[in-house]
Amino acid sequence: MELVEIQFKGQRKELYVNSRELYLHTGNYCVVQADRGEDMGLIVSIARVGHKEIESDLKEILRHATEHDVEAMEEKREKELEALKTCQQKAAEHDLQIKLVDVEFQFDGNKITFYFTADGRIDFRELVKDLAGVFRTRIDLRQIGVRDEARRFDGMGMCGRKLCCSSWLKDFEPVTLKMAKDQNLPLTPSKISGACGRLMCCLAYELADYKELVRDIPKVGSKVNCFGSRHRLEKVDIFRASAILSDDEGNTIEVTIEDLKAELEKSVEKAHDVRNGEMGDKPAGPEKMDNRDREPGANNDDRQKNDGSRGRRPPRRRNRRN
Numbered sequence: 001m002e003l004v005e006i007q008f009k010g011q012r013k014e015l016y017v018n019s020r021e022l023y024l025h026t027g028n029y030c031v032v033q034a035d036r037g038e039d040m041g042l043i044v045s046i047a048r049v050g051h052k053e054i055e056s057d058l059k060e061i062l063r064h065a066t067e068h069d070v071e072a073m074e075e076k077r078e079k080e081l082e083a084l085k086t087c088q089q090k091a092a093e094h095d096l097q098i099k100l101v102d103v104e105f106q107f108d109g110n111k112i113t114f115y116f117t118a119d120g121r122i123d124f125r126e127l128v129k130d131l132a133g134v135f136r137t138r139i140d141l142r143q144i145g146v147r148d149e150a151r152r153f154d155g156m157g158m159c160g161r162k163l164c165c166s167s168w169l170k171d172f173e174p175v176t177l178k179m180a181k182d183q184n185l186p187l188t189p190s191k192i193s194g195a196c197g198r199l200m201c202c203l204a205y206e207l208a209d210y211k212e213l214v215r216d217i218p219k220v221g222s223k224v225n226c227f228g229s230r231h232r233l234e235k236v237d238i239f240r241a242s243a244i245l246s247d248d249e250g251n252t253i254e255v256t257i258e259d260l261k262a263e264l265e266k267s268v269e270k271a272h273d274v275r276n277g278e279m280g281d282k283p284a285g286p287e288k289m290d291n292r293d294r295e296p297g298a299n300n301d302d303r304q305k306n307d308g309s310r311g312r313r314p315p316r317r318r319n320r321r322n
Helices: 067-093 125-135 146-153 177-182 207-213 257-281 298-307
Strands: 002-007 013-017 029-034 037-048 061-064 099-105 111-117 138-143 223-226 229-237 242-246 252-256
Touching: 002 029, 029 067, 037 067, 067 099, 067 111, 067 125, 099 146, 111 125, 111 146, 125 138, 177 207, 223 257, 242 257, 252 257
Parallel strands: 111 138
Antiparallel strands: 002 013, 002 037, 029 037, 029 061, 099 111, 223 229, 229 242, 242 252
């Protein structure tokens, strides 16, 4: 059984199953099942999997798209511009503080989806009623984030390549400013922000490698005993895999991270050996006398001295009369 990934407008991708065993090829258009009716998309990838690995709720591919289907879809793309203007006018009449991003017609015209961004939650029920009265079809207003907005519009990143979110990235992972700090990157917003205005998703790609590289290295500014004297760790250059150390006189040296790790391990082992040697030079304490070497009854007498119960007789039992 084949599992097919279909791409729709705005880089939206979904999985479908080729249950009818059609001959499919990447780069061709096909007609698939939708929530209510049919939709058309581009075949991106095809994978052959077992029947047990396919989820039961996946929709199926209905047929190949013909030239007439492609022309009909292009006509709907032209109507989307007018629909977007109409929705903007209706939103202004209801005084809704929203930013319309995109609109998407379903292939059979049974549904129109409007994508928008807003600062908070928006009550757009009246807007949906007005749009349904104008277009006479099912209306779906979907609020998205700024990262999804960048994905739908596509673009180029500062690396010169296509945006990750619009080319191959499926799910957005949380990105924090600490990730940039751990990689010694400049914290200038223009350097670490993407097209969406948020922190770039690629900050999380190599974070694990950076952490592994400096895993056993102290923090910058700490004092370390290495290379025959005490030094201060001034800087760690992850890209060059080197570190800069300075001594008390202000002299600096540059060493590789691997050499620094090896030197720190030697210092730790040397300190451990010295500590063990000091413990071995201490005089041994008094030997404890084994209970078997004591005289009979000595253990009991000592216990009586400690608890102050010498010569104390056990209490007598009183006979209870019936």
